[in-house]
Amino acid sequence: xxxxxxxxxxxxxxxxxxxxxxxxxxxxxxxxxxxxxxxxxxxxxxxxxxxxxxxxxxxxxxxxxxxxxxxxxxxxxxxxxxxxxxxxxxxxxxxxxxxxxxxxxxxxxxxxxxxxxxxxxxxxxxxxxxxxxxxxxxxxxxxxxxxxxxxxxxxxxxxxxxxxxxxxxxxxxxxxxxxxxxxxxxxxxxxxxxxxxxxxxxxxxxxxxxxxxxxxxxxxxxxxxxxxxxxxxxxxxxxxxxxxxxxxxxxxxxxxxxxxxxxxxxxxxxxxxxxxxxxxxxxxxxxxxxxxxxxxxxxxxxxxxxxxxxxxxxxxxxxxxxxxxxxxxxxxxxxxxxxxxxxxxxxxxxxxxxxxxxxxxxxxxxxxxxxxxxxxxxxxxxxxxxxxxxxxxxxxxxxxxxxxx
Ligand SMILES: Cc1cc2nc3c(=O)[nH]c(=O)nc-3n(C[C@H](O)[C@H](O)[C@H](O)COP(=O)(O)OP(=O)(O)OC[C@H]3O[C@@H](n4cnc5c(N)ncnc54)[C@H](O)[C@@H]3O)c2cc1C
Numbered sequence: 001x002x003x004x005x006x007x008x009x010x011x012x013x014x015x016x017x018x019x020x021x022x023x024x025x026x027x028x029x030x031x032x033x034x035x036x037x038x039x040x041x042x043x044x045x046x047x048x049x050x051x052x053x054x055x056x057x058x059x060x061x062x063x064x065x066x067x068x069x070x071x072x073x074x075x076x077x078x079x080x081x082x083x084x085x086x087x088x089x090x091x092x093x094x095x096x097x098x099x100x101x102x103x104x105x106x107x108x109x110x111x112x113x114x115x116x117x118x119x120x121x122x123x124x125x126x127x128x129x130x131x132x133x134x135x136x137x138x139x140x141x142x143x144x145x146x147x148x149x150x151x152x153x154x155x156x157x158x159x160x161x162x163x164x165x166x167x168x169x170x171x172x173x174x175x176x177x178x179x180x181x182x183x184x185x186x187x188x189x190x191x192x193x194x195x196x197x198x199x200x201x202x203x204x205x206x207x208x209x210x211x212x213x214x215x216x217x218x219x220x221x222x223x224x225x226x227x228x229x230x231x232x233x234x235x236x237x238x239x240x241x242x243x244x245x246x247x248x249x250x251x252x253x254x255x256x257x258x259x260x261x262x263x264x265x266x267x268x269x270x271x272x273x274x275x276x277x278x279x280x281x282x283x284x285x286x287x288x289x290x291x292x293x294x295x296x297x298x299x300x301x302x303x304x305x306x307x308x309x310x311x312x313x314x315x316x317x318x319x320x321x322x323x324x325x326x327x328x329x330x331x332x333x334x335x336x337x338x339x340x341x342x343x344x345x346x347x348x349x350x351x352x353x354x355x356x357x358x359x360x361x362x363x364x365x366x367x368x369x370x371x372x373x374x375x376x377x378x379x380x381x382x383x384x385x386x387x388x389x390x391x392x393x394x395x396x397x398x399x400x401x402x403x404x405x
Contacts (some may be wrong), residue, residue, distance in 0.1 A: 131247070
């Protein structure tokens with residue numbers, strides 16, 4: 001989508017990736033001035049600061065620290081959490097931020113998904129007032145980093161079966177287990193660790209602080225996707241956590257699932273950002289690339305492909321706009337979030353694949369961005385529950401039969 005007042009001029013190759021107009025259904029007209037302002041802030045950050053440099057970070061698999069700190073300075077981190085130093089944001093504004101950041105880069109989008117959507121929201125939704133006051137203001141500024149450790153080497157889609165244990169002895173809990181794929185797990189200051197209480201068998205959440213004895217995090221190297229955010233393989237050996245660091249609102253896996261429903265919604269917005277980027281780049285490229293003595297947009301097959309990409313982007317936008325409204329009204333359900341995540345990551349994959357092909361050989365060069373989106377959408381399609389798992393969540397709702405639990 002394009003904020004009002006933005007140029008629709010064809011791009012130069014050096015500017016490729018900048019946002020063009022995709023807002024055919026006039027969604028921007030329905031946004032409040034505050035939502036438009038946040039959107040512009042995120043968009044300008046992506047266009048002016050992220051796109052010129054992100055390819056290098058991605059290629060070298062380096063964390064873009066200066067860009068991550070800018071997110072805090074620009075008040076883009078908070079996911080709509082109220083108070084505690086978090087920037088005020090409606091659900092739609094938070095969604096627009098996810099969309100724009102992912103239009104720039106999936107790793108930066110995922111960083112905010114982990115920091116705000118998973119770690120901060122766990123504390124905001126399930127933490128005590130003291131825990132919120134201690135962690136949230138600095139996490140919003142990105143001077144403190146958070147992580148969310150749920151997935152285990154043996155339990156991904158069936159995370160509910162997690163084996164990490166938490167045993168209470170007076171005011172101290174002892175945690176033992178392994179976690180895999182944990183974003184910010186190697187660099188986080190506070191890790192939300194999900195573990196099973198050995199007394200009542202319920203899943204509970206614990207805040208494990210950086211430097212705690214027995215916490216080891218190894219970076220997962222060799223990734224072909226989301227290369228500029230790091231995930232960790234965590235080993236927790238007799239990690240001791242004070243009762244004051246247990247999330248009091250996390251009483252069972254149902255509470256974990258409440259956090260995850262919100263982040264699936266954010267992933268749907270993020271997938272839209274990837275699709276918008278791919279469409280924008282493909283259109284700009286086809287407006288400039290000449291073959292058979294004409295620019296590619298002169299060919300009907302090329303126009304048809306671009307139009308189908310645009311139609312998918314528009315349908316994703318409408319889903320996201322409605323997601324924001326439902327969230328605002330407190331009416332977002334697991335099923336709705338699952339449909340949105342499943343639909344938007346699948347559609348984004350298709351749109352990006354079309355764009356990759358329309359760029360010909362240049363489509364595999366990082367300078368043209370599309371190959372980075374193509375690689376990144378693969379992880380996004382998988383995390384927070386694969387397309388299949390989202391489908392089964394929806395299938396359970398429409399048939400009344402759970403095919404997976
Ligand atoms: C880049 C990245 C970042 C991540 N970040 C985090 C994080 O910060 N914190 C965190 O806790 N986790 C994180 N994850 C973990 C992520 O949520 C899991 O990878 C995801 O849920 C899938 O689990 P899995 O990889 O173990 O795949 P599996 O569960 O082993 O699935 C393998 C395949 O089997 C299919 N499958 C599984 N069950 C069924 C079934 N019942 N019926 C049909 N098909 C089925 C799946 O759809 C998939 O195609 C991250 C993952 C990645 C890749």
